[in-house]
Amino acid sequence: MTVEDVARERWAQLMGAGGAQDRAPGEIVPADLPAPAGLVATGGRGHVTLAWEPVPGAIGYAVHRATASTGPYEPVDHGGGDVLAVPHGPYADTTGEPFREYWYAVAPLGTVTSMGPLSVPASAAAHTGGDAAVRVEVTADGDAGPLHRPWRAMVGSEHLSHLLCADTSGGRPIGAELREALRRVRDELGVQQVRAHAILCDDLGVYRLVDGRPRLDFSGVDRVYDAVLELGMRPVVELSFMPRDLASDPSRTVFAYQAIISPPRDWDQWSWLVRELTAHLVERYGLDEVRDNWWFEVWNEANLSVFWSGTPAEFWRLYDESARAVKAVDPGLHVGGPASAAVGWIEDQLARESPVDFVSTHTYGSPPLDLRPLAGDRPLLWTEWGVTATHGSEVNDTVFAATFLLRGMRSAAGRVDALAPWVASDHFEELGRPPRLTHGGFGLLTVGNLAKPKYWALALAQRLGDTELPVALSGDGAGGLVEAWAARSGDGVVTVLLWNATLDHTKADGDPELDRAVTIDVTGLPAAAYRMTHWRVDARHSNIAALWRTISEGRDWPDERQWAALREADRVETAEPSRVLKVKDRTAAVAFDLPMPSISCVELVPI
Template sequence: MTINEQDSATEPAADNDARTDWEQRIYRRTTDTAGVDPALELPAVTGVTAQGFVGHIKLAWSPVDGAAGYIIERTDRNGTAVILDHGGSDVPAVPGAEYADAGMPVGESFGYRIGAVAGNEFPVWHWSERVEAAVRQGPAEPVHVSVDAASDSGTLQRVWHLVGSERLSQLREKTDDFGNDIGAEFYDSLRIAHDELGVDRVRAHAVLDDTNAVVVRDDAGQITYDFTKVDAIYDDILRLGITPVVELGFMPAAIASDPEATVFTYRGIISPPTDWAEWRSLIKAFASHLVERYGLDEVAAWGFEVWNEPNLEVFWTGGPQDYLRLYDEAAAAIKEVSPRLLVGGPSTAASEWVHLLTEHVAHTGAPLDFISSHTYGNAPLDVQPAARRNGLADLPIWWTEWGVGHTHFGPLNDGVYGAPFVLTGLKSVQGRMDALAYWVVSDHFEELGRPTRLFHNGFGLLTVGNLRKPRFWATYLAEQMGDQLIRATVTGDGADVVVQTWASRHDDDTVDVLLWNSVPNALVAQGDPSLDRTISLDVAGLAAADYSAEVARVDQHHSNIVPVCPTDVDWPDTDLWQKLRAADVLDTEIVAVEATATGIHLDLALPMPGVARIRLQPKAAGAPRKEAS
């Protein structure tokens, strides 16, 4: 993974050792792609088009039945072909049937082919016909957005209510080397996420790690369990109104086949157990204890996820079949406690092994109550076809890790680019996933060493000290939407692939229109003026005669806390903390709108990357509705 040289130079040696080990092993997957089942062969993609617009080329194609996603190959004028990876995503395939390719020179023609894949670990069997286009010279015409406030377009799924977290045992940590109160600030980050983002579930690593002293083997070889520390942690988060998704890992040293095989600075053990019966006994005892302590009705709503990213060498020393055994033993143990308890997996990196696990449980009858996997730098692939192929079409899908950047201390985590990225992902999974957990809630994060400065491009939605990053504000704006979605369409240069929209209506007839400007290419994350757009917004079908309008913005100059802290400051002093907290607000302004025959009209600028939320609130209740034309 990419290392930020400034951060690397200031980290303790032990943390550097863990980080170097991580860098060397993170991309080593244990997935065997040889001998792929021909039954998973997909036909060539048809209906491919390429259109040149200002700042980007828009690609579109006809969906292929059974596809999880689509690989895009681009060829330059010299004949050099590359697979687009969107600036570094761990999954190059994209789930939809449209794409904006950006960052190319104006006027140069590029060729494209599209290939459907059954999953990230599966090949393209047949490529589409080749199409060509070139980026056009600007300026771009305004993009028109039309909203029908009287329409009904389904119900908003608040998939972000599950969030990822560093191991929960850090609730018991004291101050770090820089005086930051880890436990108190981490607890407060969960409270903020609950109160402001609606978070009611959290998924974290290492509940079985030896930090929690769950398993002890005495000199006679007898095993005892102690869940006291886990109880204290779960009691804390339950008091906040947050329940755990219980990730079963890492392996306790007392039952591990190789206690020296570890990951992270806290040395989570990644080997299979020495004795499968001891693993099964542990999981049964753990689930039974939780039910006894918290009640079956409570724990039945949680979910047990078996392990973390077993398809990566850095997290699992076994192979795929070893993972299936780990899963089977855990699932059987959980169901012995109660059939009502939920168990799922494969909890893999990069959307892999969903077919492997669903095929396995279809053949063996092992229980599977939800499917889980992870993706970074891209919207999650569509794993529903894999579930359907194996007779499991109705299973819930929980994406238990997802984020704009897959690198610790990477270049994207603190910046504005993450804000529209979040909204693209949340909208993308509507109707096909039940949870999309952003990884993670807080920059109090120790996997590769504690942060050495405030803005270090940490994974968190919140900084150390709980300042809100642009990604936080994007999620907040999604949470502020009404439950009733309404019809919104985009036309013009960049429609649906650069500029996107999401609109809703509240019970009091308040209308929210979310707009964002982004492309799936992290290489232009700092912005590209050719992709900035002017939006022409028309809202019809409003229930009242008169509305007030407020615009909230997230971009380089709005709701962006990072520039408030000078770049040469590692940790703020008291005065700077006061200034940062005063600036830690969502930027909003009341704007004038133009009344039209059918509703209202508003023009506004939308930079790339950028987000705007237009909120229309009725000034008087009961006024007659203006019908949409």
């Protein structure tokens, strides 16, 4: 067995483990791609950074490691789950032992089930102690093109009938606060669409049998979608799940709200339901509105048995019937999928003879892969994405999750049409309603609509101007740990966003060896002086979960006094007082420490 065979076998085992996809190991096939060239491994304090030349046609790369040049090479597992691959380099490995030499090799992926050969290996070792610094040079009078903001396209949410819920969680009104959460992400983050499950579930009464005859009622859908539009957003019409009276097996359900995952018992009735729903939406909201601004996505993660009890063939029939039904209303309406878990079934989706106007998929724990070689010019919608797919994981409430969001958004900019954080609010009941304030919920906002660190990450990114600026990084961990994103606004404000991050979940609480001293040099500044404001997200700043730990007094939910203290702290905090920054030779410099994980946003306003 060759080194490549061993690597593919181990990759297959990882892809089949943990329920990331319902696929038995051993199905990874060789991809018709060359090995990446130019792999360089550089040891630094607490990490090894890998860089390599991109391979045309690759959707991503699987980083492998061995203790000897001859192998065996194992995929590096940074603990994120799903697909342990990255869309590009550089990649910082922080999972190894310090001072131990490792050999690295990188393999290109044609799909998540096809892998090319390993690169020529390169070796390096991490070390400890000593100074570690990164320098960031920003060209303020440069122009790297319009800034792309992938977070603005879409956000995930709970099943949208939750907007109508009059119950409470932690004493807070569910429906009202979910509406406020969506309003807040719309107004403060610029998010335009919301994607959620279960618009066809029985709590909205869309389809039922009366005296043995089918009856449709879209009044519940109208209430939900009217609420979304009133918030200034638009819905993604996820065609799920199956109405009870149309299900072939109503006993097959998922989630606490018992969404039915069965194929239909009558395919003609399913097609009729989809066609009539689509026609109703067009009639109610206008053809131009729906055709120009809405997406029709077929089902959710049917490559997982937990979401689809039928066979793959039955799902593809569901897709075909649904796509034809949508297009029967108007050929210009946008329908696509497969809305799959862990980038599965993309090649199967694109092989359909039925219309595929966009490609949608999900992943957790890594930046989204680059599906452009597969999708061509179709829009790419990552309709679920996040730091982990695990309900109730503490990492969801951390600064680590915030830096993860920025890494993914920066990576996706310019190549992904939508990258939807899952989800807007902790008012979420897939596995039951929240048991306490900070319980590891997926939300950007807590119950009570307090901003978590990952909300502030996107809020700071939203401060970036419309013209992206050239950025060059150098030093220990540049590009692999420390990344930067800079932009200029029309009034000359220069904003530099930096973060220090690893994908390694074992370092979620930080590691002093990965902390860095950062210097920003901003060149090409036209004014003589600037007012500098420095916002920070870290263990002590803009971190509502950390504050709640200090004042909770063992409570699951705050009392009124504690709510007042939390609401007072619901803001992004500065790392230092605002000050005037003098410019010399059109250059200004700012220096500060940047722990891992943390985010800094430096804004320079001309005086």
